Amino acid sequence: MSEYPAEAWERLSRSLRSRRARVDSRYKNRTTFCAETGLHYKLVQDIEGAPDTRTNFTDESFALVEAAYRLADGSIRRSLAGGALEPAPDGESAQRAGRPATYEPIDDEPDSPITADLVKLLQAANDRLAELADKFDEQGRKLDDQGRKLDDQARRIEEMQRDQQENGSRRKGA
Numbered sequence: 001m002s003e004y005p006a007e008a009w010e011r012l013s014r015s016l017r018s019r020r021a022r023v024d025s026r027y028k029n030r031t032t033f034c035a036e037t038g039l040h041y042k043l044v045q046d047i048e049g050a051p052d053t054r055t056n057f058t059d060e061s062f063a064l065v066e067a068a069y070r071l072a073d074g075s076i077r078r079s080l081a082g083g084a085l086e087p088a089p090d091g092e093s094a095q096r097a098g099r100p101a102t103y104e105p106i107d108d109e110p111d112s113p114i115t116a117d118l119v120k121l122l123q124a125a126n127d128r129l130a131e132l133a134d135k136f137d138e139q140g141r142k143l144d145d146q147g148r149k150l151d152d153q154a155r156r157i158e159e160m161q162r163d164q165q166e167n168g169s170r171r172k173g174a
Contacts, residue, residue, distance in 0.1 A: 062076045
C-alpha cells in the first residue's frame with residue numbers, strides 16, 4: 001500500500017507524461033526518451049501509469065526518474081505530497097544521473113548509431129522477449145493440459161452414452 005493516495009499518483013503520472021514532452025519534443029515517443037536517458041522502459045511505463053501499474057518505487061528509482069525528466073532532487077515526493085514538479089537547474093540532472101549529454105559510438109564507424117546505451121536497450125528488449133516467450137510456453141502447456149482434460153471428459157461422456165444405449169437396447173430385447 002502506498003503512503004500517497006491514488007489521486008496523488010494520477011496527478012504525478014499526468015505531470016511526468018507532460019514533462020517528458022516538454023523536456024524534448026522527440027520525447028513524446030517513450031522509446032526515444034528511454035534510449036536517450038538510459039531509463040528502463042518498464043520503469044517509465046510504470047511510473048507514468050501509476051497507480052494502475054504500481055506505486056512501490058524506491059528512492060533510487062525516484063532519483064533516476066528525476067534526473068531523466070530533469071527535475072530537482074526530491075521533486076517527485078513533493079509532488080506526491082501535493083506540490084508541483086520542480087525543474088532542475090540546467091545541466092544538473094544529466095550530471096546527477098552520471099550520463100553524458102551525448103553518446104559515443106562503441107564501434108569504429110564515425111557515424112555509427114550503435115552506442116553502449118543502444119546495446120543495453122537491445123539486451124533489455126531481448127531479455128524481455130525471452131521472459132514473454134517463457135510465459136507464452138507456460139500458457140501453451142496449460143492450454144495443452146486443459147485440452148487433454150477436455151478430451152478425457154469427452155471420451156468418458158461418449159463411453160457413458162454408449163453404455164446407456166447398450167443398456168437400453170438390452171432392456172428392449174429382454
